[in-house]
Amino acid sequence: MQLAIIGTGYVGLVTGTCFAETGNNVMCIDINEDKVNQLKQGKSPIYEPGLDVLLDRNIKEDRIHFTTSLREGIKDAQVIFLALPTPPGKDGSADLQYVLDVAAQLSEIITEYKVIVNKSTVPVGTAEKVAAVMAQKLDKNLFDVVSNPEFLREGVAVDDFLKPDRVVIGTSSDRAKKLMEELYQPFVRQGNPIYFMDERSSEMTKYAANAYLAMRISFMNEMANLCERAGANVDNVRMGMGSDSRIGKRFLFPGVGYGGSCFPKDVKALAQTAREYDYEYSLVTTVMNVNDKQKLILGRKVKDCFGSDLSGRTFGIWGLAFKPETDDIREAPALELIDELTAAGAEVKVFDPEAMENVKRIFGDKIVYANDQYDAIDGVDALIIVTEWSAFRTPNFERMNELMKAPFVFDGRNIYTVEKMEELGYYYESIGRKTAHASQREKIAVPTDTIVRDRGSID
Numbered sequence: 470m471q472l473a474i475i476g477t478g479y480v481g482l483v484t485g486t487c488f489a490e491t492g493n494n495v496m497c498i499d500i501n502e503d504k505v506n507q508l509k510q511g512k513s514p515i516y517e518p519g520l521d522v523l524l525d526r527n528i529k530e531d532r533i534h535f536t537t538s539l540r541e542g543i544k545d546a547q548v549i550f551l552a553l554p555t556p557p558g559k560d561g562s563a564d565l566q567y568v569l570d571v572a573a574q575l576s577e578i579i580t581e582y583k584v585i586v587n588k589s590t591v592p593v594g595t596a597e598k599v600a601a602v603m604a605q606k607l608d609k610n611l612f613d614v615v616s617n618p619e620f621l622r623e624g625v626a627v628d629d630f631l632k633p634d635r636v637v638i639g640t641s642s643d644r645a646k647k648l649m650e651e652l653y654q655p656f657v658r659q660g661n662p663i664y665f666m667d668e669r670s671s672e673m674t675k676y677a678a679n680a681y682l683a684m685r686i687s688f689m690n691e692m693a694n695l696c697e698r699a700g701a702n703v704d705n706v707r708m709g710m711g712s713d714s715r716i717g718k719r720f721l722f723p724g725v726g727y728g729g730s731c732f733p734k735d736v737k738a739l740a741q742t743a744r745e746y747d748y749e750y751s752l753v754t755t756v757m758n759v760n761d762k763q764k765l766i767l768g769r770k771v772k773d774c775f776g777s778d779l780s781g782r783t784f785g786i787w788g789l790a791f792k793p794e795t796d797d798i799r800e801a802p803a804l805e806l807i808d809e810l811t812a813a814g815a816e817v818k819v820f821d822p823e824a825m826e827n828v829k830r831i832f833g834d835k836i837v838y839a840n841d842q843y844d845a846i847d848g849v850d851a852l853i854i855v856t857e858w859s860a861f862r863t864p865n866f867e868r869m870n871e872l873m874k875a876p877f878v879f880d881g882r883n884i885y886t887v888e889k890m891e892e893l894g895y896y897y898e899s900i901g902r903k904t905a906h907a908s909q910r911e912k913i914a915v916p917t918d919t920i921v922r923d924r925g926s927i928d
């Protein structure tokens with residue numbers, strides 16, 4: 470099939486590449502010239518595991534092309550996917566300006582029947598809005614608008630796209646339905662369903678899924694905060710509750726709050742959609758409020774320990790991306806933490822396997838960019854773990870101990886056990902669990918250089 474993908478970001482590039490991988494001819498269109506030039510040279514502008522190999526193969530086999538020209542890009546396409554940004558507007562609702570602008574442009578250049586598929590995350594009723602904009606200039610028989618929300622997760626996006634749990638397609642057109650079914654058949658050969666439904670339900674499904682997942686995170690974050698106060702261990706609680714088949718084990722890990730380009734904006738947009746329909750979706754509002762507070766938890770823990778004036782202190786941060794296996798830092802909890810620490814006078818050294826360049830664009834020379842994870846903790850008062858990259862899971866603890874002024878770790882992702890850190894002699898704070906070697910904290914009032922480093926003296 471001849472396809473066009475408008476918007477070549479995390480969703481558009483993965484979508485285009487995976488459709489090319491199943492034999493389609495794909496034109497990817499983006500207004501960002503740098504991105505398009507990079508892609509023309511076979512380089513991916515984003516980090517996404519497995520994407521490079523597929524991109525390379527499909528470029529070599531002439532199935533995927535890149536352009537900045539909308540007219541050239543959609544000329545031969547039977548199906549046009551919109552993978553455009555839908556950022557939050559002032560009131561929190563999804564800003565449809567990118568989607569509607571492109572719809573208006575398409576209505577002026579389409580000359581034969583095409584299916585316009587909305588892959589961006591858009592509020593209920595958007596398919597109708599897109600169709601109405603297009604119908605101002607274009608005969609209604611020359612297009613159908615379909616809703617096809619994307620459920621891929623950054624970090625495993627290629628795998629998710631190639632083997633989706635389900636595909637959701639909202640359309641009332643038989644002609645569009647047939648094309649969409651044909652297009653997605655190769656991805657559901659193992660029997661995973663394609664759910665056809667009306668456009669509004671399809672649009673709502675995406676928000677329901679993201680808000681529900683965000684709710685699980687906020688629920689566990691609050692549970693962790695309570696466990697910490699009540700002397701329970703949230704790891705045990707998580708396992709005990711998650712093994713109930715009605716609940717399930719996934720998405721129950723407490724941490725520093727959700728970030729990324731989706732959950733924060735989608736939860737906000739759903740709350741706003743509810744208001745537009747005169748409904749106060751209070752659970753969703755609470756999920757947001759809990760998350761806003763949780764994002765501050767590491768900063769609070771550090772200040773509780775070192776005081777609110779952090780001048781003269783240096784902290785090492787491991788992990789900047791909003792989650793592992795991506796370079797995406799949109800709404801990443803690490804950014805707020807860096808702001809808070811530097812505002813309190815601290816020096817900050819950071820390391821992330823993929824997100825350093827993106828962070829440099831925000832903080833410039835305000836912070837230090839380490840060469841590797843150990844460089845990031847050389848001479849620091851404490852290590853703070855924000856993103857659970859695999860390389861942080863089994864580090865050389867002895868080397869860490871030698872590099873840091875004192876063995877202090879604040880772990881926002883619970884990647885070590887309290888028992889292990891106790892055994893190693895670390896002061897160790899995590900989320901929803903007791904603090905290892907808590908008494909070591911009393912010594913923090915004195916400059917860390919003078920902290921007794923003799924393991925026997927701890928606790």
Ligand SMILES: NC(=O)c1ccc[n+]([C@@H]2O[C@H](COP(=O)([O-])OP(=O)(O)OC[C@H]3O[C@@H](n4cnc5c(N)ncnc54)[C@H](O)[C@@H]3O)[C@@H](O)[C@H]2O)c1
Binds near residue numbers: 480571590
């Ligand atoms: N990132 C995810 O994990 C994810 C998952 C599911 C759904 N979504 C949704 O998919 C949509 C896109 O998300 P993303 O993360 O890929 O965004 P992105 O910001 O990475 O990519 C959007 C791309 O669109 C391009 N663009 C903007 N205006 C354009 C125009 N007029 N013509 C052509 N290109 C244009 C931008 O240059 C950019 O490359 C959003 O609605 C998002 O909510 C994202």
